[in-house]
Every structure is written in C-alpha cells, then in structure tokens.
Amino acid sequence: MSVERTVIQSPTATSGGVVVEGIEKSFGDVHALRGVDFVAAPGEVLGILGPNGAGKTTMVNVLSTLITPDRGRAVVAGHDVVADPAAVRRCIMLTGQYAALDDMLSGYENLVMFGRLMGLRKPAAQARARELISEFDLDKAANRRVGTYSGGMRRRIDIACGLVVRPDVVFLDEPTTGLDPRSRQGVWDLVRSFKAAGITTLLTSQYLEEADALSDQIIVIDHGVVIAAGTADELKQRIGGSYCEIVPLDLEELPAIATALGSLLPAEILAAMTPESDRITIPAPDGAKTLAEALRRLDNAAIELVDIALRRPSLDDVFLQLTGHLASAESESEAVS
Incomplete structure (x- = not known):
C-alpha cells in the first residue's frame, strides 16, 4: 500500500482538535459512557483503548454525530457535535470496523460517488478518484466491483473514500482488524502521514502494539x-519499571535460583512462587546492571538457563492491570461498545 502522497495540504486556520467534557450516553439500562473527558490536540494521534463493551465505539459515534449524547459537550475541529453536526461532518473522516462501501460499484466509482457527495464537481471528483487509486496501489482493481475485493483492499478503498476531501479530524475505529501484516503496516504509514499533515486522529484498536507505536497520547x-x-511510557511506568525474567533449563532448579539471586529477589515474589512456576521475575531498577548481576550470580551457582532477558512493561501489561482483562481480538457490539 503506497501512501506517501496521500495526505494533501498543511492544516488550515480553522483546523482543530477534539475536546470532550462530561459526555454521557445510555442505551436503556446500559450506561455506555459515564462522564467521559479528554482532549486531543490539533495534529495529535490519540489512542483509545478498552476491553470489549467499554464504550470506545460509542464515543466515536458521538463525536462523528452518528448518535447524540445524553449529557455533556463535545467539540470537533471547533464545531459542537450537537449544535452544529453538519459542520462536524464536513470536516471529519470516519472509518469503522467494517468498510462502508457499495459492493455493486467499482473502487473508482465508489471514490467518484464520495467526491460528488462531498460537493466536488464531476471532473474534480473523477480526478481525485484517479489520484487516490494510484496512491493506494489499487490501479489493477480500480474497475472491479468492490464486492470482489479482499479485506485489505476494502479497507484501503474505504480509507481512500474518506480522503477525497481533506479532513481536519480522522476517526479510525479498529482500522486494521482482519488485515494482513502488509496492509496493516500501510494503515500505520497512513496514520503517520496524518500526523505529519497536522490532522488530528482518534484511533481505537484491539492491537495494543498499534496504539503504542502510533499514539502521542492514550486514554x-x-x-x-x-x-x-x-x-504510552507514562502508562507503563504506572505498573513499574523494567524487570528481569529468568527461565531455567531444569524447573527443579527454581529454588536454587532463588537462593543464588539472594537480595535481588524481593520477598513477596519469593512468597508467590508455586510448584507450577516456570520462571522467576525480578525488578530491575538498574536496568542492564541488574541483569548482569543476576547472570553473574547464576553463573557462579552453575545454573543453566533457557532464557534470561531484560524486559519493559508492555501496554498489554498496563491493560491487564488497569481493566482486569486481556486485550480481546473480538469486535465490540455496535450498541454498547
């Protein structure tokens, strides 16, 4: 997927970010959003994480004017989502978990149609469609019905449709779900190009490494x-710093490892060890120095290892500690996600 030339112009004077204050939304007895506050600065990539049903997609739907909040205030690119939804829709791009395309039209025809809906005259819409077909590496499939496209191709044409007219704010709701690694990398490159152009991007994702790699801020x-x-670094620091993970060749050597590590092994970690443990993890406040000292002590004790490594907390660790859930690969339900 080629995206180097996709994003168009520098930000205009009216470009802005997103401000959310006390947004609430319920569906019957289900309280999907309960006083949400955050700010995404102009040109910033904001990652929105949470377990299934947390409210991520509901938040995106409020900000893109697909649903109206019960309470609170949200401003997108300078326009209130309740007071002036038409102005909001004119300056945003929304890509959902499933591409919203006309399967009976070709990729080129979908792009022209979106251009016309966005107010472009027919020649301008056709010219822009040809540009985007080239930029998204869809030349060979341009005249094929979208219903015959692969998942990656559908996602590319869907995003291209949102770029027919340059947006000020982009909402990417799990944009890489179901994509192969090459297509996923293409979307990552696209998000980086949004940032370079000063476009504000709100990204929900089930892939925590995606949010880690792309986001300036995360909620x-x-x-x-x-x-x-x-x-991402601030969130990781909330659950502690680096740690050293030690895996012995013989699991029966775990007690000997504990003895050899001595003062490097906190009492609470030693107490938490069980017969089912297959490794020992110790804090590494001095980073590589802690690793080197642990390795020296284990070498002196002649203990053979399968692995010893210095690791940092990942966003998966943060996610698990904060929510009590592992990140799920399943899509959220539309109603309360």
Whole structure:
C-alpha cells in the first residue's frame, strides 16, 4: 500500500482538535459512557483503548454525530457535535470496523460517488478518484466491483473514500482488524502521514502494539469511564519499571535460583512462587546492571538457563492491570461498545 502522497495540504486556520467534557450516553439500562473527558490536540494521534463493551465505539459515534449524547459537550475541529453536526461532518473522516462501501460499484466509482457527495464537481471528483487509486496501489482493481475485493483492499478503498476531501479530524475505529501484516503496516504509514499533515486522529484498536507505536497520547476506557490517560511510557511506568525474567533449563532448579539471586529477589515474589512456576521475575531498577548481576550470580551457582532477558512493561501489561482483562481480538457490539 503506497501512501506517501496521500495526505494533501498543511492544516488550515480553522483546523482543530477534539475536546470532550462530561459526555454521557445510555442505551436503556446500559450506561455506555459515564462522564467521559479528554482532549486531543490539533495534529495529535490519540489512542483509545478498552476491553470489549467499554464504550470506545460509542464515543466515536458521538463525536462523528452518528448518535447524540445524553449529557455533556463535545467539540470537533471547533464545531459542537450537537449544535452544529453538519459542520462536524464536513470536516471529519470516519472509518469503522467494517468498510462502508457499495459492493455493486467499482473502487473508482465508489471514490467518484464520495467526491460528488462531498460537493466536488464531476471532473474534480473523477480526478481525485484517479489520484487516490494510484496512491493506494489499487490501479489493477480500480474497475472491479468492490464486492470482489479482499479485506485489505476494502479497507484501503474505504480509507481512500474518506480522503477525497481533506479532513481536519480522522476517526479510525479498529482500522486494521482482519488485515494482513502488509496492509496493516500501510494503515500505520497512513496514520503517520496524518500526523505529519497536522490532522488530528482518534484511533481505537484491539492491537495494543498499534496504539503504542502510533499514539502521542492514550486514554483507557472501562465501563464507560476514562480510567487512565497519558503517553504510552507514562502508562507503563504506572505498573513499574523494567524487570528481569529468568527461565531455567531444569524447573527443579527454581529454588536454587532463588537462593543464588539472594537480595535481588524481593520477598513477596519469593512468597508467590508455586510448584507450577516456570520462571522467576525480578525488578530491575538498574536496568542492564541488574541483569548482569543476576547472570553473574547464576553463573557462579552453575545454573543453566533457557532464557534470561531484560524486559519493559508492555501496554498489554498496563491493560491487564488497569481493566482486569486481556486485550480481546473480538469486535465490540455496535450498541454498547
């Protein structure tokens, strides 16, 4: 997927970010959003994480004017989503978990149709469609019905349709779900190009490494509430620093490892060891120095290892600690996600 030339112009004077204050939304007895607050600065990539049903997609639907909040205020690119939804829709791009395309039309025809819907005259819409077909590496499939496209091709044409007219704010709701690694990397490159052009991007994702790689700021939503916010590094620091993971060749050597590590092994970790343990993890406040000291002590004790490594907390660790859930690969339900 070629995206180097996709994003169009520098930000205009009216470009802006997203401001959310006390947004609430319920569906009957289900409280999908309960007083959500956050800010995405102009040109920033904001990752929105949370377990299934947390409220991520509901938040995107509110900001893109697909649904109206019960309470609170949200401003997108300077326009209130309730007071001026038409102005919001004119300056955003929304890509959902499933591409919203006309399967009976070709990729080129879909792009022309979107251009016409966005107010372009027919020649301008056709010219822009040809540009995007080339930029998204869809030349060979341009005249094929979209119903015959692969998942990656559908996602590319869907995103291209949203770029017919340059948006100020982009909402990417799990844009890489179901894509192969090459197509996923193409979407990552696209998000980076949005940032370079000063376009604000809100990204929900089930792939935590995706949010880690792309986001300037991250918020974690659970049960309709923002439970954490910050950069990826700041969130990781909340659950501790680096740690050293030690895996012996013979699991029966775990007690000997504990003895050899001595003061490097905190008492609470030693107490938590069980007969089912297959490794020992120790804090590494001094990073590589802690690793080297652990290796020296184990070498002196003649203990053979399968692996010893210095690791940092991942967003998966953060997610699990904050929400009590592992990240799920399943899509959220439309009603309360």
